[in-house]
Amino acid sequence: xxxxxxxxxxxRSWVESANGxxxxxxxxxxxxxxxxxxxxxxxxxxxxxxxxxxLAMAPLAEDVRAAAANPSLNALFALGxxxxxxxxxxxxSLLAEGSQHRAVLEPHLHLQEACTLLLPARIGDYTDxxxxxxHATNVGKVFRPDNPLLPNYKHVPxxxxxxxxxxRVSGTPVRRPKGQLKSPESDTPxxxxxxxxxxxxxxxxxxxxxxxxxxxxxVGKADSHVAGxxxxxxxxxxxxxxxxxxxxxxxxxxNFGSTVSPWVVTPEALEPFRVPQPARPDGDxxxxxxxxxEADQARGAFDLALEVLILTPAMREKGMGPxxxxxxxxxxxxxxxxxxxxxxxxNGCDLNPGDLLGSGTISxxxxxxxxxxxxxxxxxKEPVSLPSGETRRFLQDGDExxxxxxxxxxxxxxxxxxxxxxxxxxxx
Amino acid sequence: xxxxxxxxxxxRSWVESANGxxxxxxxxxxxxxxxxxxxxxxxxxxxxxxxxxxLAMAPLAEDVRAAAANPSLNALFALGxxxxxxxxxxxxSLLAEGSQHRAVLEPHLHLQEACTLLLPARIGDYTDxxxxxxHATNVGKVFRPDNPLLPNYKHVPxxxxxxxxxxRVSGTPVRRPKGQLKSPESDTPxxxxxxxxxxxxxxxxxxxxxxxxxxxxxVGKADSHVAGxxxxxxxxxxxxxxxxxxxxxxxxxxNFGSTVSPWVVTPEALEPFRVPQPARPDGDxxxxxxxxxEADQARGAFDLALEVLILTPAMREKGMGPxxxxxxxxxxxxxxxxxxxxxxxxNGCDLNPGDLLGSGTISxxxxxxxxxxxxxxxxxKEPVSLPSGETRRFLQDGDExxxxxxxxxxxxxxxxxxxxxxxxxxxx
Numbered sequence: 001x002x003x004x005x006x007x008x009x010x011x012r013s014w015v016e017s018a019n020g021x022x023x024x025x026x027x028x029x030x031x032x033x034x035x036x037x038x039x040x041x042x043x044x045x046x047x048x049x050x051x052x053x054x055l056a057m058a059p060l061a062e063d064v065r066a067a068a069a070n071p072s073l074n075a076l077f078a079l080g081x082x083x084x085x086x087x088x089x090x091x092x093s094l095l096a097e098g099s100q101h102r103a104v105l106e107p108h109l110h111l112q113e114a115c116t117l118l119l120p121a122r123i124g125d126y127t128d129x130x131x132x133x134x135h136a137t138n139v140g141k142v143f144r145p146d147n148p149l150l151p152n153y154k155h156v157p158x159x160x161x162x163x164x165x166x167x168r169v170s171g172t173p174v175r176r177p178k179g180q181l182k183s184p185e186s187d188t189p190x191x192x193x194x195x196x197x198x199x200x201x202x203x204x205x206x207x208x209x210x211x212x213x214x215x216x217x218x219v220g221k222a223d224s225h226v227a228g229x230x231x232x233x234x235x236x237x238x239x240x241x242x243x244x245x246x247x248x249x250x251x252x253x254x255n256f257g258s259t260v261s262p263w264v265v266t267p268e269a270l271e272p273f274r275v276p277q278p279a280r281p282d283g284d285x286x287x288x289x290x291x292x293x294e295a296d297q298a299r300g301a302f303d304l305a306l307e308v309l310i311l312t313p314a315m316r317e318k319g320m321g322p323x324x325x326x327x328x329x330x331x332x333x334x335x336x337x338x339x340x341x342x343x344x345x346x347n348g349c350d351l352n353p354g355d356l357l358g359s360g361t362i363s364x365x366x367x368x369x370x371x372x373x374x375x376x377x378x379x380x381k382e383p384v385s386l387p388s389g390e391t392r393r394f395l396q397d398g399d400e401x402x403x404x405x406x407x408x409x410x411x412x413x414x415x416x417x418x419x420x421x422x423x424x425x426x427x428x
Numbered sequence: 429x430x431x432x433x434x435x436x437x438x439x440r441s442w443v444e445s446a447n448g449x450x451x452x453x454x455x456x457x458x459x460x461x462x463x464x465x466x467x468x469x470x471x472x473x474x475x476x477x478x479x480x481x482x483l484a485m486a487p488l489a490e491d492v493r494a495a496a497a498n499p500s501l502n503a504l505f506a507l508g509x510x511x512x513x514x515x516x517x518x519x520x521s522l523l524a525e526g527s528q529h530r531a532v533l534e535p536h537l538h539l540q541e542a543c544t545l546l547l548p549a550r551i552g553d554y555t556d557x558x559x560x561x562x563h564a565t566n567v568g569k570v571f572r573p574d575n576p577l578l579p580n581y582k583h584v585p586x587x588x589x590x591x592x593x594x595x596r597v598s599g600t601p602v603r604r605p606k607g608q609l610k611s612p613e614s615d616t617p618x619x620x621x622x623x624x625x626x627x628x629x630x631x632x633x634x635x636x637x638x639x640x641x642x643x644x645x646x647v648g649k650a651d652s653h654v655a656g657x658x659x660x661x662x663x664x665x666x667x668x669x670x671x672x673x674x675x676x677x678x679x680x681x682x683n684f685g686s687t688v689s690p691w692v693v694t695p696e697a698l699e700p701f702r703v704p705q706p707a708r709p710d711g712d713x714x715x716x717x718x719x720x721x722e723a724d725q726a727r728g729a730f731d732l733a734l735e736v737l738i739l740t741p742a743m744r745e746k747g748m749g750p751x752x753x754x755x756x757x758x759x760x761x762x763x764x765x766x767x768x769x770x771x772x773x774x775n776g777c778d779l780n781p782g783d784l785l786g787s788g789t790i791s792x793x794x795x796x797x798x799x800x801x802x803x804x805x806x807x808x809k810e811p812v813s814l815p816s817g818e819t820r821r822f823l824q825d826g827d828e829x830x831x832x833x834x835x836x837x838x839x840x841x842x843x844x845x846x847x848x849x850x851x852x853x854x855x856x
Contacts, residue, residue: 249673
């Protein structure tokens with residue numbers, strides 16, 4: 001692993017709130033776009049403790065400062081891993097205890113609470129994968145009891161195109177969609193507000209440098225095309241989906257809104273938490289050569305805890321905090337991010353800086369780690385109980401879903417992704 | 429129908445080549461983006477006979493000129509139908525025989541042949557529908573012999589998200605994709621160049637003013653959100669598709685490239701060719717209320733001939749012209765464009781100016797009008813014969829596919845869409 005001084009758990013920042021911060025210690029340094037004090041256009045920033053450093057005001061390399069002078073991360077993503085790694089080393093030193101630049105930088109720190117965080121990038125295209133094998137199996141049972149995991153699943157990193165326009169940053173409410181619903185008892189559908197609204201716990205992958213149309217990205221080079229990671233809630237209308245999805249896949253069941261976390265955690269920050277891709281169970285086919293890379297197999301997975309919580313109106317009224325619905329881990333991906341990128345471009349499809357990939361729902365094998373209500377409630381059959389005395393088969397208006405990601409490992413400072421949250425509004 | 433003086437078949441232009449031009453008489457006036465003499469950035473233009481008028485140089489309304497000062501049509505699309513209709517009336521008068529503006533405008537005419545035509549708009553999102561019912565039935569037979577048309581087809585305008593990044597303008601070659609192919613005889617897939625490369629004859633719909641996330645566009649107002657129309661070749665790798673498409677739909681089988689025609693034909697130009705939506709056969713369900721509008725039923729279809737031609741390397745060598753593979757018509761759409769737009773936004777999904785919708789393959793009911801080789805060759809079983817003595821089950825390297833659209837009607841000047849063409853390059 002490429003561990004360097006920026007990962008030193010003993011490293012402290014002169015930004016006091018960073019030291020021991022569960023999400024944003026100096027070892028993280030995730031990138032985002034913010035509006036200071038709700039004024040002016042978006043600016044590129046880096047999270048440090050309770051603050052955001054305005055990146056364009058920091059003494060960084062010329063190309064990085066120029067790229068940071070935009071209301072989105074696209075230009076910074078396009079620079080690629082070399083400049084990004086240099087920037088991390090430099091930022092780590094600028095923000096470290098004892099830095100001579102403290103006086104220059106301090107005026108350019110903004111309290112996160114006072115800022116508005118924006119979508120990190122202009123998303124050209126958004127692709128959602130399906131690499132959470134436990135999710136694919138669980139969902140397959142609901143839609144196709146006899147045939148949960150299709151024959152292609154262990155050969156093909158299954159993915160499909162999602163809607164880029166309706167991706168919103170954490171904190172933006174999501175409106176319950178209307179759509180065609182058809183119950184098994186009825187011959188015909190009706191048009192009504194979704195009755196089976198669900199979340200999906202996913203990891204988001206932000207694309208850095210892209211490829212030209214026609215030129216595949218080899219799996220061994222795919223990681224260098226990844227700019228960073230976030231959390232993604234792929235809101236899903238199960239009743240709309242069940243009726244519309246044959247033969248061309250989910251459409252209106254998904255494109256009414258997707259929520260991403262505002263901070264982009266770099267591959268460098270996640271470096272200490274890389275683990276080998278879990279060995280495939282006996283009998284599973286080996287990946288085809290275009291998907292197989294030794295280094296990727298050795299370090300392509302992430303040991304990253306992923307959590308979903310719910311806060312209902314009744315819980316808010318009672319002064320209760322959010323209740324955990326599931327604890328999963330990014331290790332439960334059947335395909336690595338590099339395999340997703342290599343597969344996506346294997347036919348020559350072009351990726352561009354700022355494109356977003358979703359992992360697909362990442363469920364743990366056990367019921368405490370299911371990444372959607374569809375799984376936790378067995379398709380709505382078994383409601384989950386909440387500490388407020390309420391139950392949920394699917395989401396109700398006013399419910400807030402909160403997703404969190406945290407990486408920790410002995411000998412390293414833990415880092416987090418920040419919240420990915422949104423409240424459900426009633427249908428229009 | 430809203431027919432006005434701009435549709436007068438007796439109207440002639442001082443641009444002599446426009447008079448009697450099969451595609452671009454003064455009654456058409458489609459919009460596009462061009463580079464004059466291969467120099468400089470893209471400019472917005474209008475096709476008139478063999479020429480392109482540089483729109484930003486014409487004496488038009490201020491908002492139109494400002495919108496035209498861009499290398500894409502997005503800003504013009506965003507203005508909506510009011511300014512676009514005014515622009516048409518004004519352009520028609522400026523370009524008509526006897527116009528006092530001839531001397532001012534003539535220097536801003538560019539010979540089409542000498543120009544490079546660009547993609548008309550920056551495509552935010554691209555959605556492909558499936559409204560060609562004969563195609564859906566024919567393809568259904570290949571993939572699901574027992575169940576060609578699924579139960580949702582006559583209730584739901586089926587659509588899915590395509591890839592915006594890999595849409596290219598007519599004239600850009602398309603590279604044969606590689607992908608996972610699995611023959612019925614084999615248990616496992618192999619990675620190889622596509623062996624069943626196909627075209628799909630579609631109508632493209634360019635979106636004008638969009639909607640806010642959460643706000644549906646009612647079917648009765650959907651037409652005012654359409655900026656214009658073009659042709660779309662939705663290149664398809666049938667072997668990749670057959671293996672990958674379950675359960676989430678086509679992905680790498682489609683996103684290696686899609687070709688659009690460069691000219692955007694406005695709704696105004698197509699006004700004389702609107703016809704009632706064909707009555708649904710007895711027994712078909714009525715559309716749900718959110719998809720049903722009386723005016724749309726009365727004028728939502730287009731009588732527009734759609735043609736696919738092929739030119740193989742051997743045909744080129746023998747000096748032969750392109751050979752017609754199919755003649756279809758836009759009337760064979762089971763759902764109208766307004767129904768597509770209303771359905772797409774019925775859950776609150778936001779459309780934006782420059783978004784592209786594809787109709788899905790439009791096949792006629794008879795074999796002479798099938799919009800893909802998959803249909804014409806019955807899944808590759810019956811090769812089509814070419815006048816060069818060659819046959820094709822699927823496309824070979826070097827084959828060029830040309831799509832054309834032409835509208836004609838007694839009492840009106842016929843108009844055309846211009847070519848949508850691309851050559852197949854060998855796999856990398």
